[in-house]
Structure formats: structure tokens, C-alpha cells
Amino acid sequence: MENEKIKTTEAIAFLTILSVTNIILSSSQYILKDCNSSSLLNSIYVTIIAMIITMIFCILAKPFTQKNLLNISDFLGGKALKIIVGLSFTCFFIFRASILLKKLSICLQTIYYSMTNIIFIVALFCITTALILRLQNNSIFKSTLLVVPLLFLSVILIFAGNLQNFNFVNIFPIFGNGLNSTFVTGLNNLWVFNSLAYIWFIPSKLKNPDNFNKIAITTTLLIGIFLFIAIANILFLFSNTLDNSALFPLYLSSRYIEFGSFFQRMEPLFLFFCTLGFICTLCVNAYIIMDILRNVFNLSDEKPLMFPYLLTLGGIAIIIKKISTLEYLENNIAKISFFVLGIGVPFIILILANIKKKFLRRKLN
Amino acid sequence: MKSFYKWSIIIVTSLIFLYAFSDSYSSENIDKLDYVIAIGLDTIPDSNNLEISFEFANISSFSEDSSSKDSSPIINTVTTPSFSSAINLMNAYVGKHINLAHCKVIVFSEDLAKKGILDIVSSLINNSQIRPTANIIISKGKAGEYIKNSVSSLEQVVTKYYDIFPSSSEYTGYTSNIILGEFYDSLISKDVGSVAILGSINSKSKNNQDSSNNNSGSDSQDSSSEENSSNSNQNETNSSNSSEESRKYFFRKLYKL
Numbered sequence: 001m002e003n004e005k006i007k008t009t010e011a012i013a014f015l016t017i018l019s020v021t022n023i024i025l026s027s028s029q030y031i032l033k034d035c036n037s038s039s040l041l042n043s044i045y046v047t048i049i050a051m052i053i054t055m056i057f058c059i060l061a062k063p064f065t066q067k068n069l070l071n072i073s074d075f076l077g078g079k080a081l082k083i084i085v086g087l088s089f090t091c092f093f094i095f096r097a098s099i100l101l102k103k104l105s106i107c108l109q110t111i112y113y114s115m116t117n118i119i120f121i122v123a124l125f126c127i128t129t130a131l132i133l134r135l136q137n138n139s140i141f142k143s144t145l146l147v148v149p150l151l152f153l154s155v156i157l158i159f160a161g162n163l164q165n166f167n168f169v170n171i172f173p174i175f176g177n178g179l180n181s182t183f184v185t186g187l188n189n190l191w192v193f194n195s196l197a198y199i200w201f202i203p204s205k206l207k208n209p210d211n212f213n214k215i216a217i218t219t220t221l222l223i224g225i226f227l228f229i230a231i232a233n234i235l236f237l238f239s240n241t242l243d244n245s246a247l248f249p250l251y252l253s254s255r256y257i258e259f260g261s262f263f264q265r266m267e268p269l270f271l272f273f274c275t276l277g278f279i280c281t282l283c284v285n286a287y288i289i290m291d292i293l294r295n296v297f298n299l300s301d302e303k304p305l306m307f308p309y310l311l312t313l314g315g316i317a318i319i320i321k322k323i324s325t326l327e328y329l330e331n332n333i334a335k336i337s338f339f340v341l342g343i344g345v346p347f348i349i350l351i352l353a354n355i356k357k358k359f360l361r362r363k364l365n
Numbered sequence: 366m367k368s369f370y371k372w373s374i375i376i377v378t379s380l381i382f383l384y385a386f387s388d389s390y391s392s393e394n395i396d397k398l399d400y401v402i403a404i405g406l407d408t409i410p411d412s413n414n415l416e417i418s419f420e421f422a423n424i425s426s427f428s429e430d431s432s433s434k435d436s437s438p439i440i441n442t443v444t445t446p447s448f449s450s451a452i453n454l455m456n457a458y459v460g461k462h463i464n465l466a467h468c469k470v471i472v473f474s475e476d477l478a479k480k481g482i483l484d485i486v487s488s489l490i491n492n493s494q495i496r497p498t499a500n501i502i503i504s505k506g507k508a509g510e511y512i513k514n515s516v517s518s519l520e521q522v523v524t525k526y527y528d529i530f531p532s533s534s535e536y537t538g539y540t541s542n543i544i545l546g547e548f549y550d551s552l553i554s555k556d557v558g559s560v561a562i563l564g565s566i567n568s569k570s571k572n573n574q575d576s577s578n579n580n581s582g583s584d585s586q587d588s589s590s591e592e593n594s595s596n597s598n599q600n601e602t603n604s605s606n607s608s609e610e611s612r613k614y615f616f617r618k619l620y621k622l
């Protein structure tokens with residue numbers, strides 16, 4: 001892979017799409033299940049918390065400009081810590097991507113390909129990703145920059161199109177299942193901002209590393225806005241009737257849209273944009289994982305790594321048979337992994353690295 | 366040699382995917398599908414079974430060679446314990462795969478509605494083919510009869526008639542555009558009562574059936590076929606004193622469940 005640098009806007013799109021596809025495919029449904037009518041309030045709350053966490057991380061990362069988490073781990077704990085951190089994040093990213101792949105494949109099979117084995121649908125995504133990864137990295141960055149506004153626009157249009165069907169009373173009771181579920185256990189919903197886990201691997205790739213703070217904060221804000229619109233859309237339309245649905249709620253809400261008698265049945269278009277967005281997510285995920293492995297094992301060329309990556313991704317997606325298993329893995333394992341790896345580990349590493357740096361500076365002085 | 370292997374892999378992979386997706390493509394081919402435009406659900410006395418009627422779109426009536434006269438609707442009825450088994454049975458009976466993507470009207474008989482329809486509506490809303498914008502109608506008589514006689518003399522194409530009749534709610538107060546999604550939400554909700562459109566069949570008397578503006582054009586057409594002149598139109602109002610032989614035209618805004 002050639003070492004192209006990512007521009008600021010490309011980096012923002014790069015990181016935003018990882019959370020946006022997560023919101024579309026899964027997390028919005030879980031937020032509604034947990035918080036009920038207070039989902040909107042909870043989405044604002046977690047966005048504020050995520051912004052605060054991002055700002056704290058930006059302050060902690062300030063002494064380490066242009067250094068990614070692996071470099072900082074190497075500085076802190078040597079090669080051993082670097083390998084542990086690298087492999088942990090690789091496993092987490094592959095696991096997360098395979099769950100989303102399985103979800104989208106089930107959705108496509110239910111709606112369009114009922115006679116096709118899911119293995120072929122999963123394989124189709126994997127092969128598409130492989131073909132894109134063989135091209136230059138610019139294709140990933142620029143296509144992501146194109147797809148993210150399309151996804152934003154489609155969700156805004158779904159919101160506007162469903163205005164006549166909205167029941168704004170669904171927002172009451174305002175605290176839903178109680179203050180505890182909204183503000184205390186509702187903090188679990190921070191996992192929506194899973195871009196925070198990926199943010200640590202892009203500083204060395206940026207064209208303008210000084211814009212790292214701007215990229216981090218803008219990404220969090222955009223994800224928060226998208227989450228708000230998506231949750232509002234689902235809450236006002238469905239309220240608490242959407243307990244267990246095989247199809248993701250935004251797709252179901254797009255089935256209501258009718259602009260006159262000409263523009264009806266717009267949901268295939270929305271599904272098309274989601275599929276494009278998901279392919280971009282897989283490519284971004286692959287790019288970051290291959291970069292981590294190249295960094296950890298000092299590889300000269302990481303392109304051959306895409307085959308084991310895609311095989312592992314597809315394999316995990318195929319192994320999960322039941323939807324209940326999928327939901328358990330997503331709602332429990334992936335959530336906990338995000339809090340440990342996405343927030344906990346970088347936080348601890350950055351604090352210890354800052355302390356070590358200050359200590360070394362004092363020693364030198 | 367390398368390019369030969371590369372092209373071989375590309376061709377073989379393409380053939381595998383073509384084979385894999387061809388089944389789904391051919392099963393969803395329009396020639397192999399029967400489109401349901403209306404569903405009627407009735408209860409059977411002294412039985413837990415349902416009598417479910419499916420009204421199919423008559424594709425031949427849309428062809429260029431078809432005459433200007435409206436073709437009679439194609440309705441098939443099955444008796445099953447549930448909606449899902451009715452779909453299975455109908456798939457076996459008609460020979461083609463039935464598709465519910467164009468179902469615009471779902472009619473429940475009043476007797477069935479009084480028994481409770483939450484489980485049936487749950488099956489309908491969870492069906493990925495049925496659109497949540499389908500209209501819900503409660504019929505005073507049998508739902509199957511309602512569908513059979515639900516025609517408009519002003520609109521020959523039944524599908525178009527089903528599509529536009531709820532739009533009268535935009536300029537009259539006699540009806541409301543109650544859709545499946547909204548109906549299901551209100552059925553589940555503890556704070557909102559559910560309502561549906563009430564419909565009924567009316568038959569013309571010999572001389573003095575002139576109920577509304579909507580039916581004025583149909584009188585001349587149907588006067589010759591008195592026996593078959595049952596005409597249902599839920600937008601008509603209860604007009605005048607009708608004779609004893611005919612049923613009254615009546616329409617209520619909403620049927621409260």
C-alpha cells in the first residue's frame with residue numbers, strides 16, 4: 001500500500017462512516033430498547049459525554065503529535081506492549097466488522113435474496129472489498145468522502161418524508177424508563193461512537209497533523225447529529241413497538257415514504273446507499289487493520305494481509321447462525337470490548353505515556 | 366500464464382455468483398408472481414379458523430388489447446387457522462408465488478374485529494412484503510363479499526381505485542386514511558385508541574337510490590343489471606329514506622375498536 005496522506009475532510013469522512021453504518025444497522029435499535037421514550041434525550045447526553053472524552057483525549061495526545069497509539073505504546077512499554085495493543089485492536093475491529101457484515105447480509109437475504117445462501121452474499125462483500133483494496137488508497141478516501149454525505153442526505157430525506165406519519169407524543173414520558181436508564185446505564189450507549197477506537201490510528205497518516213483535534217471533534221459532532229436524526233426518526237414513527245425486528249428500523253421507516261404518487265417505495269434506494277456505505281466501512285476497517293499489522297510486525301508490503309483479513313471476516317460472519325447469538329455478541333461482547341479497548345486502554349496508555357514523558361524531561365533537565 | 370490464471374479465476378468466480386443469485390432472480394421474476402391487491406379476513410362461526418380471501422391483480426386487464434370494460438376481480442378464498450398458513454396454502458393453490466408488495470387494502474369483518482385481531486395484525490406488520498401504508502377497513506358484512514363488490518363505476522382499474530379512495534379524506538370529513546403501521550402502533554399503545562375505516566356493501570333499490578354525487582354516474586350503467594348491482598363505496602353518505610327492499614347506504618367516519 002502506498003503511503004498516501006489523508007486530507008482533513010477525507011479523515012473526517014473516514015472516521016464518521018464507521019459509526020454511521022453502526023447507527024444505521026444496529027445501535028439505534030438497542031438505544032430505543034434500553035431508553036424507550038428518553039432515547040432522544042439520551043442521544044444528546046451521550047454526544048455531550050463523547051465530546052468531553054474526545055477533548056480530554058486531544059489534550060492527552062497533544063505531546064505526541066503525528067504519533068499513533070502503537071508508537072505511544074512502544075514508547076511506554078516497548079515492543080511487547082505495542083504487539084499486545086496492536087493485536088487486541090485488530091481482533092476487536094475484525095469482530096465488529098464481521099457482526100455488521102452478518103447483519104447486513106441477513107437483511108439483504110430477507111428482502112431480496114431469499115433463495116440464495118448467505119455465504120454468497122458475504123462472499124460478494126468480501127470480494128468487493130478485496131478489489132477496492134487492490135487499487136490505490138485514494139479510492140477508499142475519496143469514495144468515503146462521496147458516500148458519507150449521501151447517507152446523511154438519505155436519513156434527512158427519510159426524516160422529512162415521514163413528518164406526516166410522526167407521532168410527537170412518543171417523546172413522553174420524557175425520562176422514559178427512568179433517570180437511571182437514561183443517564184446512568186444510558187452511558188452504555190457511548191458505544192455508538194466506535195470511531196473513537198479508530199481515531200488513534202490515523203495521526204501518522206494525516207496530511208495536516210495539526211488538525212487532529214479539529215478532525216476528532218468534528219467527527220464526534222457529526223456522529224452525534226446523525227444519531228439524533230436517526231433516533232428521532234425511529235422514535236416518532238414507531239415508539240416502543242419495535243422490539244424485535246430482523247430488519248433495521250431506518251429501513252422500515254423508509255417504507256412509509258410517499259412523495260405524491262410518483263415517488264413511492266424509496267427503500268431500495270436507501271438500501272443501496274447503505275450497502276455502499278458498508279463497503280466503504282469494510283475498506284476503511286481493512287486499511288486500518290493492515291496498517292496496524294504492518295506497523296507491529298514491520299512489514300514492507302501489507303497487501304497480502306487482505307486475504308487472511310477477509311477470510312477471517314467472512315468466516316466469523318458465516319459461523320454466527322442465530323440472530324439471538326448475533327444480538328448477544330453485539331449488545332454485550334462488542335459493547336464491553338469498546339469500553340475496554342476504545343476508551344479504557346487509550347486513556348490509560350496516554351496518561352502513563354504523559355507521566356513517563358514528563359519524568360524523562362525532568363531527568364534530562 | 367499469470368494473466369491466464371487471473372482471467373480463469375475471474376470467469377469461474379463470476380459463473381459461481383451468477384449461479385448463486387439466479388435462483389433469487391428467477392423466483393422474483395414478474396412472470397412467476399401473482400400480485401395480491403386486497404386481503405379479506407372473515408371468521409367462521411363455531412370454528413377457530415379464518416376465511417381469508419385474496420384479490421389478485423388481473424394483469425391481462427392492463428394489456429393494450431384489453432377492452433375498456435373493467436374485468437371482474439380474481440378472488441380466491443382459503444380456510445386456515447392463521448394468516449401465514451393461508452399464504453402457504455394459496456401459494457400451493459394458484460401455482461404462482463403470491464406477492465404482497467402491492468396489497469393496498471386489508472379488510473376485516475366486524476365479527477372478526479370484535480374477537481380481536483392483534484395477532485393477525487402483528488403477522489401482517491412483520492411480513493416484509495406488506496407495506497405499512499396499506500389501508501385497514503372493517504367491513505359490516507363479510508370481508509370477502511366486500512372485496513368482491515368493491516368497485517367504482519368511475520374508476521375501472523381496481524388497483525388505482527384502492528390507491529386513490531383514501532385521498533378523499535383530504536377534502537371530506539367522512540373518512541380517514543388509516544394505514545396498517547399507524548393502526549398497529551395504536552393497537553399496541555396504552556395511550557391511544559385504535560380506529561379503522563368502516564366499510565359496507567350497499568345495493569340499489571329499483572327507483573329511489575340516489576345517495577350521493579359519487580354514485581350518480583353509475584346509475585345509468587348498472588340499471589340493467591339489477592341483481593348484480595351491489596356497489597360498495599365507503600365515501601357515500603346515508604342519504605334518504607330507503608325502501609324496505611334495499612339496504613341503506615351508510616357510512617360512518619370511523620369504526621372504534
